[in-house]
Amino acid sequence: MREADKLYERAIAEAWRELEARLRRLSAANPGRRYRLVSVSYDPLPGESIIEELPDRPKSSRPDAVEASVRLRATYAVE
C-alpha cells in the first residue's frame, strides 16, 4: 500500500473516532434516544505540506510534515 493511502486510512480512523465521540456526547445529552447509522459519505481532501513558521527563526524551505485529511458525513436516524 502506498504511503499516501496509509495516511488517508489513518485520517479516516481519526474521523471515525471523532464521530463516535460526538455521538457519545449527544447520547449523554439526550438520554432515551437512539441514533441509528443510516449512511456515511466521505471526501478525501487534498494533502498539504506543513511548514512551521516561528517568529524567531527564518522560514524553512522544506515542510515539517505532510498532512492528509478526510471529511466524513454521517447521517443518523434519531429514534
Next chain:
Amino acid sequence: MIRLLCGIAAAAIAGLPAAAGAAARIEEAAPRYLTVEVTGRAAVEPDVVHLMMKMESSAGPAAEAAAQGERRLGEFLEAVDELGIPGLSYKVFNNVYTPQRGELPGLAYVRNIVFTLTGTRRAEWDGIIARIEDLGARYNSHCVTCIGSG
C-alpha cells in the same frame, strides 16, 4: 342521482378524519435524521522533498531567448550534477514564452525544474536545499515552491 351525490358526500365526510389520522401516523413513524460532519487528519514526516525552481531568460527574438535559456539551464544542471548529492534527481518541464514585464521589449523564456530528494536523512535536508538554491541563484534560477510527500 340524489343517492349518488349523498354517497360521494358521505365518503368525503368519512374520509376526512381518516386521512388526517393517516397523515399523523406517518409523521409519528418518520424518524428524524441528524447529519454529523467531522474532519479527520493524519500527518507524517515527509520522506521525499520536491523542490521546484524556475529559470528565466529574456531577449528580443524568441529564438535567442530560448537558446540563451537552454544554455544556462544546461550549465546549471551540470553544476548540480557536480555537487554529487546522493538521492537527488531532477526533471525539466515547460517551455513558456511570455512578453517581458513592464515596458521592456522582447520575450522571456521560462523553464521549470523539479528536483526530487529521496533516501536522505531529514537533518541533511536544509543544507542540501540551501546548496541547490544558492547554486540556482548563480544561474538566475530561484526556488518557487517546496513540497514534501509521505
